[in-house]
Amino acid sequence: MIRDITIGQYYPADSILHRLDPRVKFIGTLIFLVSLFVSNKWEGYLLATAFLGAMILISKVPFGFMVKGLKPIFMILLITVAFNLFLTPGTILVQFWIFKITDAGCLQAGKMAIRLIYLIIGSSVMTLTTTPNQLTDGLEKLMRPLTRIKVPVHEIAMMMSIALRFIPILMEETDKIMKAQIARGADFESGNLIKKAKALIPLLVPLFISAFRRANDLAMAMEARCYHGGEGRTQMKPLKYASRDLAAYGIMLLYLAGSIVIRILGR
Amino acid sequence: MGIIKASKLVFEYLKYNDEGKVEETSRAIDRVDLDVEAGQFIAVLGHNGSGKSTLAKHINGLLIPTEGTVWVDHMSTENEEELWRIRQKAGMVFQNPDNQIIGTVVEEDVGFGPENMGVPTEDIWRRVDESLRAVGMTAYRHHSPNKLSGGQKQRVAIAGVVAMRPKCIVLDEPTAMLDPNGRKEVLQAVRELNKKEGVTVILITHYMEEVIFADRVIVMDRGSIVMQGTPREIFSQVDTLKSYRLDVPQVTLLAHELRTSGLQIPEGILTIDELVNAICQLS
Numbered sequence: 001m002i003r004d005i006t007i008g009q010y011y012p013a014d015s016i017l018h019r020l021d022p023r024v025k026f027i028g029t030l031i032f033l034v035s036l037f038v039s040n041k042w043e044g045y046l047l048a049t050a051f052l053g054a055m056i057l058i059s060k061v062p063f064g065f066m067v068k069g070l071k072p073i074f075m076i077l078l079i080t081v082a083f084n085l086f087l088t089p090g091t092i093l094v095q096f097w098i099f100k101i102t103d104a105g106c107l108q109a110g111k112m113a114i115r116l117i118y119l120i121i122g123s124s125v126m127t128l129t130t131t132p133n134q135l136t137d138g139l140e141k142l143m144r145p146l147t148r149i150k151v152p153v154h155e156i157a158m159m160m161s162i163a164l165r166f167i168p169i170l171m172e173e174t175d176k177i178m179k180a181q182i183a184r185g186a187d188f189e190s191g192n193l194i195k196k197a198k199a200l201i202p203l204l205v206p207l208f209i210s211a212f213r214r215a216n217d218l219a220m221a222m223e224a225r226c227y228h229g230g231e232g233r234t235q236m237k238p239l240k241y242a243s244r245d246l247a248a249y250g251i252m253l254l255y256l257a258g259s260i261v262i263r264i265l266g267r
Numbered sequence: 268m269g270i271i272k273a274s275k276l277v278f279e280y281l282k283y284n285d286e287g288k289v290e291e292t293s294r295a296i297d298r299v300d301l302d303v304e305a306g307q308f309i310a311v312l313g314h315n316g317s318g319k320s321t322l323a324k325h326i327n328g329l330l331i332p333t334e335g336t337v338w339v340d341h342m343s344t345e346n347e348e349e350l351w352r353i354r355q356k357a358g359m360v361f362q363n364p365d366n367q368i369i370g371t372v373v374e375e376d377v378g379f380g381p382e383n384m385g386v387p388t389e390d391i392w393r394r395v396d397e398s399l400r401a402v403g404m405t406a407y408r409h410h411s412p413n414k415l416s417g418g419q420k421q422r423v424a425i426a427g428v429v430a431m432r433p434k435c436i437v438l439d440e441p442t443a444m445l446d447p448n449g450r451k452e453v454l455q456a457v458r459e460l461n462k463k464e465g466v467t468v469i470l471i472t473h474y475m476e477e478v479i480f481a482d483r484v485i486v487m488d489r490g491s492i493v494m495q496g497t498p499r500e501i502f503s504q505v506d507t508l509k510s511y512r513l514d515v516p517q518v519t520l521l522a523h524e525l526r527t528s529g530l531q532i533p534e535g536i537l538t539i540d541e542l543v544n545a546i547c548q549l550s
Contacts, residue, residue, distance in 0.1 A: 133371055165371045168413050214366045221367035224327055224359040225427065226351050226383040236378035236391045 010131050015060040017129040021245045022138030024252075029126045031252045035259040036115045036122075041266040044259050045114055051255050052118055052125075061128045069124040070117060077116050084109035136160045141239050154230030162218070170211060177206050268341070270435055270467050271326055271357070273301040275335035278321055295321040297490035298335070303469065305434065308461045310478035310498075311471045313487035314512040319471045322487070323439045326469065327357040340434060355384060358428030360438045364420035364445075373415075373423050374399065374408040380431040391430075398426040401464065402456045418449025422456050429460065435467040436460065442474060450474070475502075475516045479537045486511060503535030518542050 012018075017025070032051070039045055056063060070077075090104030130138075140157035147153050178188065181202050188199050276299040284290040296318045303309055313319040324330040325337050328344040340356045342349040358380075361367045370376030374395050381391045399405045402422040412420055421441055428436055438457065442450040454477055461468045470477065478484050484501045486494035488511045494501055501508070502515050505523040509515075515523070522536035522545065532545045 133375075161371065162369065165369065165412075169365055214363075217361065217363060217366035218369070220329060221359075221361055222369060222379075224329060224354060224361075225369075225380040225431065226354050227379075228351065228383065232385045234382055234385050234387060234391065236375060236382055236388065236395070238388055 011061045011065055011128045013060040013129075015058055015129070016244065017055065017059040017125070019244070020129075020248055021239055021241055022130050022134040023142055023239065024241075024245045024248045025126045025130055026135075026138050026142060028248065028252045029123055031256050032122045033119055035256055036118055038256075038259050038263055040111070041262060043266065044262045045111075047255070047259055047262060048118055052122060055125050056121075059125055059129050061125070065128055066121045066124045069120050073116065073120055077113060080112050080116060081109045084112050132164050133161060136164070137237075137239055154233075158230075166211075166214065169214075170207070173210055174203065174207055177203055177210075268338070269303045269307075270305040270340055271301065271303040271469070272338045273299055273322075273325070273335065275300065276322075276325065276332050276337060277334035278318075278325065278330060279333045294490055296325070296332075299490070299492055301485075301492070303435075303467060305467050306461075306465045307482045308458070308468045308480065309470070309483050309485065310481035311469065311485045311487060312473065312475070312478060312501075312513060313471075314473070316489075317487040317511075318490040319487050320439050321490075323359065323437045323469070323471050326435070326437050327359050328353045329359070351384075355380075355431050356433055357435045357437060358431055358433035360421070360424050360428055360436065360441050362440045362443050364417055364424055367424050368412045368420060368427075371411060372408075373404065373410050373412060376412060376423060377426045377430050380427055384431060394430045394432070395426075398430040401429055401460060402426045416449060417445045418452040421445060421449065421453045425453070425456055425460070429464075429466075433466065435469065437469045437471070439471050440473070441470075442472065442477065450477075454480075473513075475514055475519075479516065486513065498537055499535040502537060505534075 032048070035044075035051075036048060039048060056066060085101055085105045085108075086099050088102055088105035088108045090102035092100050092102055093106070094101045127135075136157050139160075140153055143151065143153045143156075182188070186199065186202055188196070188203070191199070276296055277294065278296040279292040279294050281289050282291045282293070299318075299322065301322075311319045311322065321330065325332060325344065326339060328339075328350050331345055337344045339353045342353050342356075344350070344353055368376050369379050377395045377398050378391050381394050386394065395408075396405070399408055402425050404419065404422050404426060407415060407419065407423075412423060415423065425436070425438075425441075436457075441457075442453050445453065457468055457470065458480060460466045470481065472478065479498045479502075481498055484494075484496060484498050485492055486501065486508070493511060494504070494507065502519045505515050505520065514520070516537065518539050518541075519536055522532050522542050523534070525546075526532045526534065531549060532542075536542050536545060
C-alpha cells in the first residue's frame, strides 16, 4: 500500500513525449506558459488549444489524468473568475444589488479561466510524462551555469533525488510508529485542532530521530562508496540530445513565433 | 604483508562536555594487530561492544586510528590523498539495507560507486551488468529498491560495492536485519564472490552458523583480539567462547555436551554430517 505510492504523478506509457529529454519538456512547458500570456486574441487561444490538444494526444496519457490536476486549484480558479467578472469596468449587461456583470468582464474572466486551466494542464503534461528522477537530472543540467555564481546545483539535485528515495521509507516508518503509539494508548483522532497537533508530538519526535539516524548511516554509506561531491563524477545515464529533441525544440520555437505573430497582426 | 594489515591499532571514542572539551575517552579498539592475505575469507566474531564494527570502519578509512596504523593494499589510511583509492579497494556493506541504497532504481544504485570514481559511461554499464549478475539480481535491475525483500536489498548493496571492483569487501553484520532466507541468499552471494572472483572477504557477524565457511575466525572482546584460528580450532574451545558471551553452533554444542558426558566424539564438529559420522563410529 504505502510502498506503492509514487511521488509526482508519473503515468508510465511509451510515447514520444515520454522519451523526450527532460530538458526539452521543461523548456517546452515554459514556452507554453509564456505563449499563454502572449496571446490576447481568440486566435491565439485557438493555437494554444490546438498545440495542447496535440500534446495530450501524443502523450498517450488518458485525458482524465490531466483534469485531475485541476482539482486543487478549483477554488483559486473560481475566485479569479469572480473577480474578473464583477470588477472589470465596461458596458453593463446584468446588474443586481452591488454586482455588475459587464461585457469586458465576461471576456476577461473567460481569458483568465482559459489561461489558468491551460497552465495547469500544460504542466501536468510534463509531470505525467517525466519521472521525478528524470526531472531532477534535467534540472541539474539546466541549472549547471549557476555553479559559476556558487550555487551548489549538484548538491541540490542530489538532495532532491535522495528525498525522493526516502519519502516512501519514512512514510512506512510513520505508519509503524503511529501503530506503536496507538497500541500504547495514544489518540490521534479526537479533540480539537490544538489537541490533535499536540498528539502528533509523540509521532514526530521518534520520526525525526530515526530520520537523522538514517541520514547518518546514508552519509557513511555514500562516503564508503567514494562519494565526494560532483567534482570528477561521471554519469551512468548522461542526458544527451537526440535528433527528436532538436526537432521538438524547433516545433516549440515555431509555436512561440506563431503566437507572437498572431498578437502583432491582431491589432 | 597481506592486503590488509593493522599494527598496534588503537581507537578511542571521545565524549565531549558542553564546553566542547574532552570529558572522557573510551577505548573501542586496544592494540590490535591484524594481517589478512588476499583471497581469504575472514570472519570476525564478538559480542555487542567488542569493537568489531569500529575495526571494520578502519579498514576503509571511515575512521582514522588514534594510534597505530592500518594499511590497505600497502596504503596507509591516514594518508588523505589515498583515501578515495583505499575506499575503492576496500568496499563496505552495512547492516541496514534501507540506509545504504542511494538510487531510486536498482541499476542506478549499483552504478553510484563507479559514477563517483569517474568511470566512463559505457564502462559503468558493463560493471553494473557484471555486478548484478554476480549477485543474481539481474532480473530486478529496473525495480525500485523499496519493493525488494531485505535479502534482495542487501544483495543490491553488495552489487554496488562489487561494481567498484574492490580487492576486499568488509561486511558489517550484513544479515543482522534479515530473515533466515535472506540470510542464506546474502551468504551465498558473498561466498561466491570469494570463491569465483577471488575477492577478500571480511565478514563481521554474531551468527555462529555463518562463520563455519571462513578460512580464519577472529574473536574480539573489549577491543582486543582474543582468539584466532580456523573455525574448527575456535569451535573446539566451547568453554572459552562462552566466557566471551558467544554461542557455538548448535551441532558443535551438542557434540561438546556429548563429549563432556563421556562419549568418544572429537572436538570442533561443525556440521550435522560430521556429527552423524562421529556418532556412527562409536562402538
